[in-house]
Amino acid sequence: MKLKQIEEYEVNPFTMFIKPIVYGSKIYSEIFEVEDKFLSPFKPLDIIKNSCEYYGSDYEGRRNGTKRLVGYAHKIPITIDPTNRLFFFPTTSPNSQECIWISQEHVKKCIRTNPQETLILFNNNQSYTFPVSCRSIMTQLERAAHLSTKLMQRIEYNERKSFYLLQRPKAMEASEDSFRYGKNKIKDKS
Structure with a gap:
């Protein structure tokens, strides 16, 4: 796999893991995708933070x-984004320069x-x-799976609830006379 240098990167469904690499006097990121490999001038945690923002949230909120x-x-x-099943876990403290971020999926x-x-053997049969x-x-895989399950349960519950509210039968009309704002009688049906 050839290493392509990029300026900007957002985590996506093809991202397998992001690891730090010393590049000169700085820490860069090596990004491993299913069929690609990239070099970014940003640290792994910066890419994770920027990706959270790209998908409409922020890292601290997540x-x-x-x-x-x-x-x-x-x-x-x-x-990073539950709709795309982007759940990543750190191998050490996220603030550590050795921290690698791995996609649970x-x-x-x-x-x-x-x-x-x-x-680790990945789903594309590559191993690192x-x-x-x-x-x-x-332990980290279990934690990420637990988070994924809990979050997806909440999302699915809300989808079912919304479906029920949209599909419930229309309210039946009352059989007694109708009044507008309690003052004027509306045309009697009989």
Whole structure:
């Protein structure tokens, strides 16, 4: 896969993970998509934050929403866009320069290669090694799946509720005489 340099990037349904890379004296991002690979002059956390804004929210709002919805306080998975199932989790503290952001939707399988390394097989059958314990990756995957499930349940509940409100039968007319504003009698039906 050839590495293409880009100036702007928003996380999308093809994004598998974003990892930091030292580029000169700065931290850039290597972005791995299903069929592409990019180099961005922004840090992974900056890309996550900008992507939240691109989809109409902000990072802190997403963090706070996750805390309230599922109660996690550290290494919180982030919903970038629930309609596109963009749920990403950090491998370490998001503020750490080593933090990698992984899409929960693309992970197929995790394999422990040694106590501090995990091989992740993605749905496109590509695999990459991450400098994180398998247990940590599994915990983060579970957290992201929990967040995804809770959020999608709420969205589906509201869709069902809206459908019911739009589909319910029209109110039946009362059989007694109708009054307009309680003063004038409207034409009697009999």
